[in-house]
Amino acid sequence: MTALLTRPAVLSVEGLVVQFAKPRSAADLALRRRPPVLRAVDGVSLSVAPREVLGLVGESGSGKTTIGRAILGLHAPIAGRILFEGRDIAALDAKALRGFRRRVQMVFQDPYSSLNPKLAIGRAIGEVLRFHRIVPEAEISGEVRRLLSLVGLLPDMSERRPRSLSGGQRQRVGLARALAVRPSFMVLDEPVAALDVSIQAQILNLLSELGRELGLTMLLIAHELGVVRHMSDRIAVMYLGQIMEQGTTEEIFERPHHPYTRGLLAAAPKLQAAKRQRAAVLQGDIPSPLDIPSGCRFRTRCPMAAPRCVEPPAEVILSATHMARCHFAAP
Amino acid sequence: MIEPLLRITDLSVEFATRAGAIRANDHVSLDIRLGETLGIVGESGSGKSVLCRAILRLLPSPPAKVSAKAVMFGGRDLIRVDDKAMRAVRGRDISMIFQNPMTSLNPVWPIGDQVGEPLRVHRGMSGPQARRSAIELLRRVGIPSPEKRIDDYPHQWSGGMMQRAMIAIALAGAPKLMLADEPTTALDVTIQDQILALLLELQRESGMALVLVSHDMGVIAETADRVAVMYAGRIVELAPTVAIFEAPAHPYTQGLLRSIPRLEERRADLAVIPGQPPDLARLPKGCAFAERCPLATAECRSTAVALREIAPGHVAACLYPERVSALSWSAA
Numbered sequence: 001m002t003a004l005l006t007r008p009a010v011l012s013v014e015g016l017v018v019q020f021a022k023p024r025s026a027a028d029l030a031l032r033r034r035p036p037v038l039r040a041v042d043g044v045s046l047s048v049a050p051r052e053v054l055g056l057v058g059e060s061g062s063g064k065t066t067i068g069r070a071i072l073g074l075h076a077p078i079a080g081r082i083l084f085e086g087r088d089i090a091a092l093d094a095k096a097l098r099g100f101r102r103r104v105q106m107v108f109q110d111p112y113s114s115l116n117p118k119l120a121i122g123r124a125i126g127e128v129l130r131f132h133r134i135v136p137e138a139e140i141s142g143e144v145r146r147l148l149s150l151v152g153l154l155p156d157m158s159e160r161r162p163r164s165l166s167g168g169q170r171q172r173v174g175l176a177r178a179l180a181v182r183p184s185f186m187v188l189d190e191p192v193a194a195l196d197v198s199i200q201a202q203i204l205n206l207l208s209e210l211g212r213e214l215g216l217t218m219l220l221i222a223h224e225l226g227v228v229r230h231m232s233d234r235i236a237v238m239y240l241g242q243i244m245e246q247g248t249t250e251e252i253f254e255r256p257h258h259p260y261t262r263g264l265l266a267a268a269p270k271l272q273a274a275k276r277q278r279a280a281v282l283q284g285d286i287p288s289p290l291d292i293p294s295g296c297r298f299r300t301r302c303p304m305a306a307p308r309c310v311e312p313p314a315e316v317i318l319s320a321t322h323m324a325r326c327h328f329a330a331p
Numbered sequence: 332m333i334e335p336l337l338r339i340t341d342l343s344v345e346f347a348t349r350a351g352a353i354r355a356n357d358h359v360s361l362d363i364r365l366g367e368t369l370g371i372v373g374e375s376g377s378g379k380s381v382l383c384r385a386i387l388r389l390l391p392s393p394p395a396k397v398s399a400k401a402v403m404f405g406g407r408d409l410i411r412v413d414d415k416a417m418r419a420v421r422g423r424d425i426s427m428i429f430q431n432p433m434t435s436l437n438p439v440w441p442i443g444d445q446v447g448e449p450l451r452v453h454r455g456m457s458g459p460q461a462r463r464s465a466i467e468l469l470r471r472v473g474i475p476s477p478e479k480r481i482d483d484y485p486h487q488w489s490g491g492m493m494q495r496a497m498i499a500i501a502l503a504g505a506p507k508l509m510l511a512d513e514p515t516t517a518l519d520v521t522i523q524d525q526i527l528a529l530l531l532e533l534q535r536e537s538g539m540a541l542v543l544v545s546h547d548m549g550v551i552a553e554t555a556d557r558v559a560v561m562y563a564g565r566i567v568e569l570a571p572t573v574a575i576f577e578a579p580a581h582p583y584t585q586g587l588l589r590s591i592p593r594l595e596e597r598r599a600d601l602a603v604i605p606g607q608p609p610d611l612a613r614l615p616k617g618c619a620f621a622e623r624c625p626l627a628t629a630e631c632r633s634t635a636v637a638l639r640e641i642a643p644g645h646v647a648a649c650l651y652p653e654r655v656s657a658l659s660w661s662a663a
Binding site: 059060166168196197198199200201202204205208223224225226227229230231249253263264265267268269270271272273274275276278279280281282283285286301 | 368374375489491492519520521522523524525527528529531546547548549550552553554555556572573575576577586587588590591592593594595597600601602603604607
């Protein structure tokens, strides 16, 4: 397994497998069978270098969010490991774990459901500062004001409740809460997907700026290809629990090798006025993650599929930073 | 000039809320032409979905209060026909598909029956006839082996398949106009691609007009013949698609286009339209965009700005359309 990185990594995911069992149903009990198992992440390896933005892109069921949550320790992998600054996060003792949870923070998609509606936003941020003992008690309100202005909110908004804020403002609060503990690594899970277009740009620019100023490393999970291109240094393209292609942003967008990556790029609407005459790029439905095709998992929809695709393809190394998992990929 | 298929004149919609009346559509006038695809683009709260629902009188009253000079369709004013006549229009002359097929289909009714219902109601078919036609409709919208799937329930289908079923239901009455409200927003990009291809193909075959409501400028660019841009309940610009994308004449349209990260190229920073859309309960007297607009003057804030012609077929509600092309936005 290659790191596809030309620098040492701050975070490495090695051969990660995460699966979910459905709860046993009455029918399962009656038939004495095991409930079906959903393998959401199936052997994923990736690395992120300091101060880099790695984009993780894919459609629903690709496992991109599960990877983000596994990095936070919210899902226990059944195989593989996650190394943060060289240490396996599953082997951290309580004290080291607390430190890890402070260094690594997550920003969620839905700013409407990720904040406590009863808590004034200043208190929501202050709570984090207090729990992690970031500043002495007396300095908390000053630090809250500093964080609010860091994310572009007025410091005197700290008494407001989430209900009185717009979606963009709430996402700024979510960001302030994540930044309160002075993390070095951020997992951003669809950070602008719930926002209107004109507000998306505000948040994306803020994220780039904060990333630069605070020297943050970021894993950006998104389905919107324009957003991923705009933000990422490197990109991993996922499909049904595996990385199909990984490369620098330029490699993925200018020289995509995997038929899925090509299909995804061709299917995404462009901002050029030209009435489409073409048929759909990829036919068929995304298979259920409960019933993943054997061999190459993309073969049921792949325009290039051939008999050999019943065998699982290996990772083909295309450059020091570029990999595609396809029988037909060649450097 | 041939008469439009649908002519909306001065349509306003208000919702009564505890915080006062919210004006969701504010004197909207719009023609929909025979066989065209009209894109309606705008952000949440801009009034694009409300407009579609108002045309079909789907808004519950109260709280909604709809008023209009006229909504003319086939020689009749839809705002004034009785409920019975309106029921005949819905689904037969004008049909609608919604954003979320998962909540638009009845979960406890087989899909075949739901596709067959308009055939029985609007075309007077018998049960077996409707079933045969439902199978054909499902085949036409790309459901593989529909004869085997017709007795399935919605939860057995994927989101893309359910949206195809919704389209089959909307097609059942052979409508002259289909209103599609964010039809692909809940779908993955490769499935969105399939649904857009299907809608345009069906439109070419049947000659129906299509109104495609979307927040996604890319979807609009690839499908629409003309585009209406809505902001705070009003149409602020209306033009052929190429003009909207290459020579926008309203600052909002131009800002929106520059704020979207592009697939084709990477920009250093995205343009940012500062602030937020106005509170619809307290719409300003003048231009609703003035507060966020770098071109705004005292005149913009004090006088209501009507749509005016910029070029043939291109109208914009701006006092300074000639300054829009040179307009630049900060990245902050």
